[in-house]
Structures are given as structure tokens and as C-alpha cells.
Amino acid sequence: MSQYHNPVMLKECLEGLDIKPDGVYVDVTFGGGGHSKAILEKLTTGHLIAFDQDKDAEQNAQQLAKEAGKRSFTFIESNFRYLKKFLRLHGITEVDGILADLGVSSHQFDEPSRGFTIRAEGVLDMRMDQAAAKSAREVVNEYEEKDLIHILSAYGEIRNARTLAREIVNFRMNQPIETNEQLKAIALKNAPKGRDLKYLAQVFQAIRIEVNEEMEALREFLVQAGEVLKAEGRLVVMSYHSLEDRPVKNFINKGNIKGVDEKDFYGNPIRVLDPVNRKPIVPTAAEIKENSRARSAKLRIGRKRSK
Numbered sequence: 001m002s003q004y005h006n007p008v009m010l011k012e013c014l015e016g017l018d019i020k021p022d023g024v025y026v027d028v029t030f031g032g033g034g035h036s037k038a039i040l041e042k043l044t045t046g047h048l049i050a051f052d053q054d055k056d057a058e059q060n061a062q063q064l065a066k067e068a069g070k071r072s073f074t075f076i077e078s079n080f081r082y083l084k085k086f087l088r089l090h091g092i093t094e095v096d097g098i099l100a101d102l103g104v105s106s107h108q109f110d111e112p113s114r115g116f117t118i119r120a121e122g123v124l125d126m127r128m129d130q131a132a133a134k135s136a137r138e139v140v141n142e143y144e145e146k147d148l149i150h151i152l153s154a155y156g157e158i159r160n161a162r163t164l165a166r167e168i169v170n171f172r173m174n175q176p177i178e179t180n181e182q183l184k185a186i187a188l189k190n191a192p193k194g195r196d197l198k199y200l201a202q203v204f205q206a207i208r209i210e211v212n213e214e215m216e217a218l219r220e221f222l223v224q225a226g227e228v229l230k231a232e233g234r235l236v237v238m239s240y241h242s243l244e245d246r247p248v249k250n251f252i253n254k255g256n257i258k259g260v261d262e263k264d265f266y267g268n269p270i271r272v273l274d275p276v277n278r279k280p281i282v283p284t285a286a287e288i289k290e291n292s293r294a295r296s297a298k299l300r301i302g303r304k305r306s307k
Contacts, residue, residue: 006290006291006293007035007038007101008101008103008238008283008287008291008293008294008297009238009281009287009297009299010035010038012281013035013099013236013238014039014042016099016236016276016281016299016301017039017097017099017236018097018234019039019042019043019046020046020096021042021043021044021045022043022044022045022046023043023046023095023096024046024047024048024049024092024095024096025039025046025047025048025049025095025096025097025098026048026049026083026087026095026097026098026099027039027048027049027050027051028050028051028080028083028098028099028100029080029099029100029101029102030050030051030057030060030075031052031057031060031101032060033057033061033063033064035099035101036048036050036064037064037067039099040064040068040071040073043071043072044071045072046072046096047073047074047092048072048073049073049074049075049090049095050064050074050075050076051075051077051078051079051080051086052075052077053077053078053079053080053128054128054129054130055077055129055131057077058077061075062075074090079217080100080217080221081220081221081224083098083221083224083225083228084224084227084228087228094228094229094230094233095228095229096229096233096234097233097234097235097236098228098229098233098234098235099236099237100221100225100237100238101238102218102237102239102240102244103238103293104128104208121179121181122179123178123179123180124136124137124140124177124178124179124180124182124183126207126208126211128212132211132212134211135211136180136183136207136208137176137177137178139151139210139211140168140172140177140183140207141176145165145166146165148161148164148165148168148169149161149162149165151206151210152164152165152203152206155207155209155210155215156202156203156205156206157202157243158202158203158206160190163190164186164187164190164203167186167189167190168183168186171186180204183203183204183207187200187203188200205241209243214244215243218244218247218248219247219257222247222251222257223251226251226255226272226273226304229273229304231306231307232303232304232306233303234276234301234302234303234304235252235273235301235302236300236301237252237299237300237301238297238298238299238300239297239298240296241296245280245298246259248300249280249300251272251273251302252273252275252300252301252302254271255269255270255271255272255273271305272302272304273302273304274303274305275300275301275302275303276302276303277300277301280298280299280300281298281299281301282297282298282299283295283297
């Protein structure tokens, strides 16, 4: 099984799931299958369902299915925003645990043709689901200036978003922006001094999030995860930047994406989960040294409340 990346905080994720050998678990971000493989090894009569919208992950899933032996494993080629729908299609209404690793896989960054990376020439694509209609090319070349400003500011936290959006619009008036090298050249003219790489990463992150509707998908997933978990079931989510971590934290701690205290008629807090860890779990220095991808990871765990 080809490894997309070393699974981040594997031990902590497994502990967070509190796996029962006969339980039903979902890995909604299968990728290279590292987390799934470790979960499956802890099951006997249990069942693991894995989701991934990236067609390239399917080959790894087929390999894991061969290795699973008598253990029950199902792969679903879909975005995790359709969690509830596909579980229902497979006759599953409740699960014991759900794992989500929200990072873009190293495989996607390392494949120039996917257009995610700032390190190599590639077409402007950035689609995690290769069948999706909207790519980075459409966003950069067809979005109105005001929409580009919003994306760059909200998803990339870029301070001079208005200036960069104007530069993009001016450039595309003469020729379309086809490659990540062209986009990099435009962005670098506006990068703060000494922060070129950081700025480029923010620009690419903003466009990638828009292309894949990552924030909308995350919000939809969190609500559905709360609905399908059994009482005492675990939600384990690993995020890599504050835009992702914030709604995860809010949902686990407050029961909603906004992070506001909502109360029922009797004044009791309306919450789906209880946080298992008040502060996020972060990787050890040793893991970061071995796997630089882990550097910004934050792990949060929620336990479904008993009715």
C-alpha cells in the first residue's frame, strides 16, 4: 500500500477513538490509509468504513481490503459532507467513532499535475475530487474582483487581499492564468518583504479552500457526525490551521459551529458532545522532527453525550 504520508499523531488518534473490537468506526479522510490500517488492526468483529473523494486513494483502499482478511472494511469514494447519506445507504445508522484528518495529503502536494504545490510547475487545478467541475483555474480567471477579495481575506487571511485581487484581474485581462507559476509571479509582486513563502502558501490555501468548498463541507460533516455517533461515541478531528480548528473547537465545546452558548427551555446548555481534552493535543518534538507535516497539527476529541 503506497503511503501518502506518515499518519500524524497515530497513537493519540487511536487512543482518542477508544476502539472496541466489535465497534463500528469511520475514517472520513482515508488518504494513504495509515490511520485506517491501524484502526482495522484493532477490530475483530467490528466494521471500518472509510471515505475519500480523491480517486487516487481508491488504489490504497483496494490494497487494504486485501490485507483486511476477515475484518470488515468498506471504502466509499465520496466527500465526508455526505457522511450520513452514505452510511444510511450501507444500512448504518449509528457508529462508535469517527476520525477526520483535515490536512491535504503529501501525495497531493507532491504531484505537480494536481496544482496544489508552490514548489513545482503545474496547471491551476487544486481539486481533491478530480471529477468536480470547479478548479482553481475557474476561480482565478472567472470570479469577480469582490469575490476574490473575500476568498483571499477569509481563507488566506491575507492583509492586502484587495491589492492582490486587483493584480489578478488586471493580469487576466490580457491572458488567462493557466499555471501555478503564473499565479506565483503575480502574488510575489505583492508579498511582504521576507515573507514570500508564507504569503504564497496563504494564497494557495485560500484558493484551494474555495475550490473544494472545504469550510462548508467541514461544517456539514461536524453536524452529521454529532447525529450518527452513539452515546459515548468519539469524534476525533485533526486540523492544521485556525480556520479549521475554530469550528471543530466550537462544535465540540459548545454544540454549534459559531461557538455560542445555546440553552433549552429550562436553561440547560444544548450540547452534543463533551470535550475529552480541553486543550488541543499537539505532536511531540520527536514526531515533528521525523515528520514536518505534523508541525501545525492540533487534535481535538469529543465524546457523545448520553441522552
